[in-house]
Amino acid sequence: MTDILDVARRQVLDEGRGLSASQVLDCLNLPDDRLKDLLALAHDVRMRWCGPEVEVEGIVSLKTGGCPEDCHFCSQSGTFQSPVRSVWLNIPELVEAAKETAKTGATEFCIVAAVRGPDERLMKQVREGVAAINAAVDINIACSLGMLTQEQVDELAAMGVHRYNHNLETARSHFPNVVTTHSWEERWDTLRMVKDAGMEVCCGGIIGMGETREQRAEFAGQLAELEPDEVPLNFLTPRPGTPFADRPLVEGAEALKTIGAFRLALPRTILRYAGGRELTLGDFGTREGMLGGINAVIVGNYLTTLGRPAEQDLELLTELEMPIKALSKTL
Amino acid sequence: METTTYCDRCGRPDADGPHDACRAARAMEPPRYCPACRRRMIVQVTPLGWTARCSEHGETRG
Ligand code: SF4
Ligand SMILES: [Zn+2]
Ligand SMILES: [Zn+2]
Numbered sequence: 001m002t003d004i005l006d007v008a009r010r011q012v013l014d015e016g017r018g019l020s021a022s023q024v025l026d027c028l029n030l031p032d033d034r035l036k037d038l039l040a041l042a043h044d045v046r047m048r049w050c051g052p053e054v055e056v057e058g059i060v061s062l063k064t065g066g067c068p069e070d071c072h073f074c075s076q077s078g079t080f081q082s083p084v085r086s087v088w089l090n091i092p093e094l095v096e097a098a099k100e101t102a103k104t105g106a107t108e109f110c111i112v113a114a115v116r117g118p119d120e121r122l123m124k125q126v127r128e129g130v131a132a133i134n135a136a137v138d139i140n141i142a143c144s145l146g147m148l149t150q151e152q153v154d155e156l157a158a159m160g161v162h163r164y165n166h167n168l169e170t171a172r173s174h175f176p177n178v179v180t181t182h183s184w185e186e187r188w189d190t191l192r193m194v195k196d197a198g199m200e201v202c203c204g205g206i207i208g209m210g211e212t213r214e215q216r217a218e219f220a221g222q223l224a225e226l227e228p229d230e231v232p233l234n235f236l237t238p239r240p241g242t243p244f245a246d247r248p249l250v251e252g253a254e255a256l257k258t259i260g261a262f263r264l265a266l267p268r269t270i271l272r273y274a275g276g277r278e279l280t281l282g283d284f285g286t287r288e289g290m291l292g293g294i295n296a297v298i299v300g301n302y303l304t305t306l307g308r309p310a311e312q313d314l315e316l317l318t319e320l321e322m323p324i325k326a327l328s329k330t331l
Numbered sequence: 332m333e334t335t336t337y338c339d340r341c342g343r344p345d346a347d348g349p350h351d352a353c354r355a356a357r358a359m360e361p362p363r364y365c366p367a368c369r370r371r372m373i374v375q376v377t378p379l380g381w382t383a384r385c386s387e388h389g390e391t392r393g
Contacts, residue, residue: 300378
């Protein structure tokens with residue numbers, strides 16, 4: 001039988017063609033004693049097709065909590081008994097957060113709102129926020145505001161929002177077990193509109209929501225079909241009060257396998273460490289992932305939970321001799 | 332006079348412990364409940380910090 005990593009070496013490393021879903025599954029099914037080989041190959045693929053730079057991003061919640069949707073992992077859903085209360089960030093605080101983020105060397109700042117999709121109040125806040133940040137800080141602005149109408153897509157593109165985040169979260173076949181208030185296809189439609197409008201697409205998900213390995217592979221295949229510019233990978237941190245509160249953490253080795261396999265499915269994509277890596281991987285695993293296909297990080301805190309100190313990530317990048325990607329603002 | 336204090340993660344009285352899991356989790360989370368009155372606080376997380384506000388007992392930062 002041909003070894004999947006030999007196949008991947010030719011197909012992905014040499015030719016730049018990502019693995020299919022069934023090939024990703026073969027990687028996920030590799031025994032633990034092949035993990036090192038998988039990560040080494042994923043790292044080679046990342047270096048060959050993306051280069052050594054690491055994209056650093058900060059994220060902030062513009063509108064927290066009280067979301068009408070029921071994503072079962074989310075502490076910001078208003079449909080569960082979560083301790084997270086609703087709150088809005090004002091414009092001066094938003095600009096301050098962007099400044100803090102830029103000081104870490106980050107080139108990306110993502111403004112996030114816990115909504116099904118933006119209403120006029122939110123669009124106004126985003127409009128004013130983007131203008132105020134642009135006037136004060138040199139940083140690329142991304143947004144994550146849920147499902148959009150065509151008009152909203154066009155307006156965000158016109159504002160100069162350079163990337164839009166909207167996660168498919170999980171495989172299409174698993175999505176109904178995670179969200180019941182909207183469909184995977186509705187998310188897909190927003191992503192297509194964003195792409196067609198010329199904004200960069202950021203689309204990832206959460207590993208560890210009860211999906212099978214087959215479904216993880218399916219998800220990688222679906223992301224590859226979308227061809228996003230960036231894929232943020234989260235690992236579930238079970239939030240009190242949510243339906244997924246009692247789920248176990250993903251095991252470190254399994255998480256690393258997923259990182260390596262996703263890199264082989266998406267050779268040219270920015271693959272970002274997002275939430276949950278601190279608990280799932282710890283410091284040692286975080287380093288292994290950086291040497292196993294990851295080429296971007298969220299520094300500092302997340303939306304409702306905390307990250308490890310930004311300096312710790314920046315020191316790690318220095319140690320690994322991975323330069324922080326410089327700002328290239330496309331106007 | 333005895334005053335009850337509350338776990339800032341789960342909101343239950345400190346005396347109803349143990350809250351070891353809460354304390355461990357708090358390393359990666361801001362507080363959610365006011366330790367003095369157990370009200371749910373209004374919490375804003377930013378990239379490099381957080382603030383938590385109780386309408387009765389004011390603001391804490393981290
Ligand atoms: S739409 Fe976003 S904020 Fe709302 S419940 Fe789902 S994940 Fe949470
Ligand atoms: Zn507690
Ligand atoms: Zn109080």
